[in-house]
Amino acid sequence: xxxxxxxxxxxxxxxxxxxTITCQASQDISNxxxxxxxxxxxxxxxxxxxxxxxxxxxPSRFSGSGSGTDFTFTVSSLQPxxxxxxxxxxxxxxxxxxxxxxxxxx
Amino acid sequence: xxxxxxxxxxLVQPGGALRLSCSxxxxxxSAHYMTWVRQPPGKGLECVxxxxxxxxxxxxxxxKGRFTVSRDTSKNILYLQMESLRAEDxxxxxxxxxxxxxxxxxxxxxxxxxxxxxx
Numbered sequence: 001x002x003x004x005x006x007x008x009x010x011x012x013x014x015x016x017x018x019x020t021i022t023c024q025a026s027q028d029i030s031n032x033x034x035x036x037x038x039x040x041x042x043x044x045x046x047x048x049x050x051x052x053x054x055x056x057x058x059p060s061r062f063s064g065s066g067s068g069t070d071f072t073f074t075v076s077s078l079q080p081x082x083x084x085x086x087x088x089x090x091x092x093x094x095x096x097x098x099x100x101x102x103x104x105x106x
Numbered sequence: 107x108x109x110x111x112x113x114x115x116x117l118v119q120p121g122g123a124l125r126l127s128c129s130x131x132x133x134x135x136s137a138h139y140m141t142w143v144r145q146p147p148g149k150g151l152e153c154v155x156x157x158x159x160x161x162x163x164x165x166x167x168x169x170k171g172r173f174t175v176s177r178d179t180s181k182n183i184l185y186l187q188m189e190s191l192r193a194e195d196x197x198x199x200x201x202x203x204x205x206x207x208x209x210x211x212x213x214x215x216x217x218x219x220x221x222x223x224x225x
Contacts, residue, residue, distance in 0.1 A: 001167075034211040043200055043215035044143075044151065055213070087151055091209035094164055095141070097151040 002026050006088055006098030012106045019075040021101045023088035028068050032092045035064055035073045038100075039084040047086075048073065080105055108132035108214055110201050115219030122191050122223070128184040128201030128216055136179045139204030141212060142186045144197035144221075152197075155186055159206060169195075191223045 003026040013019050023033065031051040036044035046055045048064035051071055061076045075082055083105055088098040114126040126142070142155045155175035157163045163175050174187040184201055198220050202212035 032209075036212075038151075043202075043218055044212075045215075046211055046213040049211040089151075089212070091204075091211070094156070094166070095153045095209055097143075097153070100150045 001094060002029060002090055002092055002096060004088055004090055004096055004098040006101055008101060009099060010102040010104070012104045013078050014106045015078055015080060017078045019078050019082075019103065021073040021086055021088075023066075023071045023073070023098050025069045025071075025090055025092075027092075029090045029092040031067045032090050033064075033066065033071050034089045034091070035062075036087045036089065037082075037084050038087065044087060075103075078103075078105070108203070110203065110214055110216035112199065112201055112216040112219040115199065115221045117222045117224065118191055119225050120192060120223055123187070123189045124191065124221060126186040126188070126199055126201075126219060126221070128186075130182050130184065130203075133203065134179075135177050135182050135184050137206055139206075139209050140175075140177065140184050141202050141204060141209075142173075142175060142184075143200045143202055143212070143215075144195075145200070145218075146194070146197040149197075154199075156204075156209070157184070158208070188221070191221075193223050195221060196223050197221060 005024045033051045035048040038044040085100045109131045111129045157175045172190045198218040200218045202215040
């Protein structure tokens with residue numbers, strides 16, 4: 001099985017800060033990588049698909065990049081409503097998720 | 107509107123069984139890759155069972171031989187039959203839709219249903 005290593009596991013940043021989360025795959029997964037946001041008590045919400053494509057309706061401050069084994073998710077200017085936990089997910093074979101990154105406001 | 111609604115969760119004793127349902131509206135379940143994803147309290151996400159549009163199914167090693175995913179095309183419902191339940195199966199279970207051509211990305215997700223395995 002392909003393992004996804006996500007870091008950091010948590011972060012605290014100020015409103016307006018640029019926030020970056022990384023996800024590393026245990027083997028080459030091309031661009032088969034998605035990003036989700038989950039707020040407490042809610043289901044995950046798709047933000048980015050195929051590594052860099054912004055889902056319709058998602059604010060443009062969210063972006064993704066990478067291919068192969070190394071991927072990056074960025075929030076260009078953190079907003080209060082962005083608090084939650086973010087997960088990467090690959091789909092090169094049986095899908096697995098990264099461990100998650102909890103984002104808080106400082 | 108494309109929507110998924112899970113039901114069937116609850117409290118079950120270790121060794122017991124439970125069947126979860128995921129009722130779909132706005133699209134055809136059998137035309138898509140569908141998945142069950144679970145989340146233990148305070149922990150991350152784990153994909154446990156998937157079914158492709160061609161009917162082939164796969165399960166995570168943690169549930170292989172105990173969980174079965176299926177669908178009823180006439181009712182447009184996805185199921186997860188869970189047997190020999192263990193304490194570590196306690197989680198919120200979500201169903202989610204993949205793509206028509208394969209896994210892809212998951213959207214939408216249901217609201218989740220809580221399964222508690224405890225005596």
